[in-house]
Amino acid sequence: MKFELSDRVKDLPPYLFAQMDQLKQAALQKGVDVIDLGIGDPQDPTPDFIVEALHKASKKTHNHRYPSYVGMLSFREAVAKFYERKDVKLDPQKEVLALIGSKEGIANIPLAFVNPGDVVLVPSPGYPVFSSSTLFSGGRQVTMPLLEKNGFLPDLSKISQDDAHRAKLMFLNYPNNPTSATAPLEFYKEVIEFAKKYNIIVCHDAAYAEIYCDKRPVSFLEVPHAKEVGVEFGSLSKTYNMTGWRLGWVVGNENVVHGLGKIKTNIDSGAFQAIQEAGIAALLSDQKCVEDIRRVYKNKREMAVQLLEEAGFQVTPSEATFYVWFKKPQNFKTSGEFVTHVLDKTGVVITPGNGFGEWGEGYLRISLTAPQERIKEAVTRLATLL
Numbered sequence: 446m447k448f449e450l451s452d453r454v455k456d457l458p459p460y461l462f463a464q465m466d467q468l469k470q471a472a473l474q475k476g477v478d479v480i481d482l483g484i485g486d487p488q489d490p491t492p493d494f495i496v497e498a499l500h501k502a503s504k505k506t507h508n509h510r511y512p513s514y515v516g517m518l519s520f521r522e523a524v525a526k527f528y529e530r531k532d533v534k535l536d537p538q539k540e541v542l543a544l545i546g547s548k549e550g551i552a553n554i555p556l557a558f559v560n561p562g563d564v565v566l567v568p569s570p571g572y573p574v575f576s577s578s579t580l581f582s583g584g585r586q587v588t589m590p591l592l593e594k595n596g597f598l599p600d601l602s603k604i605s606q607d608d609a610h611r612a613k614l615m616f617l618n619y620p621n622n623p624t625s626a627t628a629p630l631e632f633y634k635e636v637i638e639f640a641k642k643y644n645i646i647v648c649h650d651a652a653y654a655e656i657y658c659d660k661r662p663v664s665f666l667e668v669p670h671a672k673e674v675g676v677e678f679g680s681l682s683k684t685y686n687m688t689g690w691r692l693g694w695v696v697g698n699e700n701v702v703h704g705l706g707k708i709k710t711n712i713d714s715g716a717f718q719a720i721q722e723a724g725i726a727a728l729l730s731d732q733k734c735v736e737d738i739r740r741v742y743k744n745k746r747e748m749a750v751q752l753l754e755e756a757g758f759q760v761t762p763s764e765a766t767f768y769v770w771f772k773k774p775q776n777f778k779t780s781g782e783f784v785t786h787v788l789d790k791t792g793v794v795i796t797p798g799n800g801f802g803e804w805g806e807g808y809l810r811i812s813l814t815a816p817q818e819r820i821k822e823a824v825t826r827l828a829t830l831l
């Protein structure tokens with residue numbers, strides 16, 4: 446028997462990385478020495494002390510049972526302590542919820558607050574889950590273009606009165622994937638004012654909050670009054686090389702945190718407690734391991750940017766994330782055309798900007814998660830194309 450997919454699934458745009466993977470597999474089968482700078486998934490190991498903490502915690506029988514859906518109180522307290530370092534005060538009981546990776550929370554939050562037809566403000570280019578979760582909730586996506594001339598920040602004055610009044614929720618993400626831009630304090634203040642005026646929930650995705658070169662960028666929740674209008678999603682994935690572990694959090698507005706919790710109680714049963722204990726070890730540590738991770742990305746960034754610029758590529762300056770965002774050469778019509786050409790001629794996988802939404806067209810993204818020599822080799826191959 447063949448069963449028809451639901452309309453909501455049929456309406457999904459093809460998942461970018463699945464398409465990229467097909468092209469990559471075809472090249473591998475031809476015996477090409479493929480270098481994948483596509484997906485942002487750290488290849489370095491999780492720091493040892495975190496793995497050790499999991500090992501110990503996994504032997505405790507009480508951790509083998511269903512976890513509480515909100516997360517262990519000790520984990521939520523560790524998240525609150527982590528935010529104390531940034532002078533943000535959180536009530537671990539009411540303003541912190543553990544997530545099975547931040548993607549899980551981002552995917553579920555529209556279900557808690559968006560009715561069919563409500564507007565969700567979504568940045569483009571942006572993390573694809575902002576759009577798909579909007580679609581699943583029946584919400585109407587209104588795109589906020591992230592333009593280079595605006596520092597890849599949305600121009601809130603361009604959102605129509607009508608859309609602003611109908612908007613229930615706004616997604617933001619800084620340091621930004623894919624553009625690698627950061628947002629200044631002034632921008633967040635403007636967002637908070639806008640959200641108050643139109644009664645909009647701000648959902649700030651801070652997956653890259655700890656991945657920066659020298660100066661830590663300010664984050665949404667550190668801005669006065671942020672908690673009145675929204676929440677921040679955080680994650681251990683990128684900070685501690687823990688993408689496979691699936692542990693994150695949402696913090697901020699009590700009412701919003703509670704709403705997401707209601708959805709979660711009905712869908713999942715919380716993150717494995719042994720993983721939460723390892724997460725506590727990570728969050729309460731002296732963060733020295735994160736300094737090491739930052740230094741590695743900084744070195745890779747400097748090397749990649751220098752080689753790309755020497756080859757004639759126009760690179761967006763950046764101080765954060767582990768992505769480099771740059772313009773396609775003018776003699777290629779689209780980002781996609783260039784990406785296919787690059788894979789064909791050099792065996793290097795890079796990501797076309799339009800895979801993150803229409804406003805990403807004309808750009809390319811490489812990820813700095815591969816080993817330094819492989820990135821160097823890949824960028825050197827790219828340089829031969831210009």
Ligand SMILES: *Cc1c(COP(=O)(O)O)cnc(C)c1O
Pocket residue numbers: 485545546547548549572618622650652679680681682683688691692693
């Ligand atoms: C990687 C990533 C996430 C997801 O992180 P998890 O916590 O592993 O689910 C969320 N947002 C952005 C922008 C990301 O790049």
